[in-house]
Amino acid sequence: MEFSSKLLEKAVNEMSQLPGVGKRTALRLVLHLLRQPESQTVQLAQALLNMRTEIKFCKSCNNISDNVLCEICSNPRRQQDLICVVEDIRDVMAIENTSSFKGLYHVLGGKISPMDGVGPHDLNITPLVNKVKEGQVKELIFALSPTMEGDTTNFYIFKQIQGLDVVTSTIARGIAVGDELEYADEVTLGRSILNRIPFEGSLKS
Amino acid sequence: MEFSSKLLEKAVNEMSQLPGVGKRTALRLVLHLLRQPESQTVQLAQALLNMRTEIKFCKSCNNISDNVLCEICSNPRRQQDLICVVEDIRDVMAIENTSSFKGLYHVLGGKISPMDGVGPHDLNITPLVNKVKEGQVKELIFALSPTMEGDTTNFYIFKQIQGLDVVTSTIARGIAVGDELEYADEVTLGRSILNRIPFEGSLKS
Structure with missing residues (x-):
């Protein structure tokens, strides 16, 4: 891809570092930002920066x-x-x-x-x-x-x-609520029978 | 979606303003940035900011x-x-x-x-x-x-x-009607420029 602007190229390249975002998608996103008010890009950049530099992980649970x-x-x-x-x-x-x-x-x-x-x-x-x-x-x-x-x-x-x-x-590993039994995989179905639970227990939700 | 951090929530909200990016995708992207070195986020934010605030449009062609x-x-x-x-x-x-x-x-x-x-x-x-x-x-x-x-x-x-x-x-209408120009293959697109037709001619259809 040839870009008419180094600034645009840099933005697209950085954006396409994100997982699942290719060059073409990155260009689409960046051009979208160009069409929106400047404040949107400023807020996005600021939110990402603040998040990355100021966020903490809980000392106890790592959340x-x-x-x-x-x-x-x-x-x-x-x-x-x-x-x-x-x-x-x-x-x-x-x-x-x-x-x-x-x-x-x-x-x-x-x-x-x-x-x-x-x-x-x-x-x-x-x-x-x-x-x-x-x-x-x-x-x-x-x-x-x-x-x-x-x-x-x-x-x-x-x-x-x-x-x-x-x-x-x-x-618990078993059949998901709402699933059709015939489409469940063998391992899951087998385990759900071995690890069966008292019927009264399954009524609690 | 309930977030354990206001900084995270803000970043996800700003990210999900982009077209085609929902809350769930935004969260995935933001968590990816958190796992990467801080420099990646700084560069992304800086590139977006520079692009949005400093980019110019050509005085003649608006490119x-x-x-x-x-x-x-x-x-x-x-x-x-x-x-x-x-x-x-x-x-x-x-x-x-x-x-x-x-x-x-x-x-x-x-x-x-x-x-x-x-x-x-x-x-x-x-x-x-x-x-x-x-x-x-x-x-x-x-x-x-x-x-x-x-x-x-x-x-x-x-x-x-x-x-x-x-x-x-x-x-030339080598490009299928209804297709987007940017996705056309190069040969078709190239030929359609070489074989351009008078505008009056294209009105008959």
Whole structure:
């Protein structure tokens, strides 16, 4: 692509560094900004800068936060000894949306994935193990995605805290509500039968 | 969506103002920036700011430029009395890529589209008509996308310069009707410029 302006070229190049944004999309976005009032671009740039330079991670759970402790960790009405282990902040937001969890979170910042060069020491695992060792935690809920990397991460943490006085559980794996049984994959369907739950239990929602 | 940080929320909101970027995509992009070195965000923000505040539009053709006159208009080897009328800078880039046009451009900045509230006076049409009136132009090539709005715009300009000493042509309809100019392949686009036809001819259809 040949640009008539170095400023335009630089903006398009920076924009196309974002994941899933090619040169053509970047150009479309940048030209859109040019057609909008200058204030929109100023606000976008300022918001990104402020976010990147001033954002903090909660000292306790590693969630994104404006303060030293995030709103969830500093909320006295949340159950302090029930911790849900998740991959990133998007999972926190997804679970918070369901309003069915009243404990705290622990954000790992990723999953163990040797293929991508992510080992256990690149993740926020040690502080979690320390919390358990200090006896602050009664129950740990693993809520990582049920993929190979997620299972590996679950297992690694489980080995670290084995023998300590803590209950571990994972989120239920089964058929999604509203799904057709005949289209479910064999592993999921098989597990959902092995891990069947009392009928009365399934009525709670 | 509930955010644990106002800074994050602001960044996501600003990002999702871009066309085709929803809240979920914006969050994905912003979290990506958080995982990258701070310099990437700084460079992106700076490039967008510089682009929006310092970019100029060529005094002659309205193309995006770093100088008062763009590189094409100030190139003495380009044919000065042959002007190709296009919708926006992406079309200039697409035609330049074919290397089949050696004249100048005139960027309208849009198409007449009453549905979107864009009338002739919102476009850069008057300077083009003035150029023709001053006798600077021998031939005008209409290279707008062959849609209803493009045809309307062609026809509006044609009526404005009717009777003046200028040849008008449109790019050949090798481009499928309804297609966007920027996505046409180079051969088709190049040929459609070489095989341009008198504007009166294109009215019969």
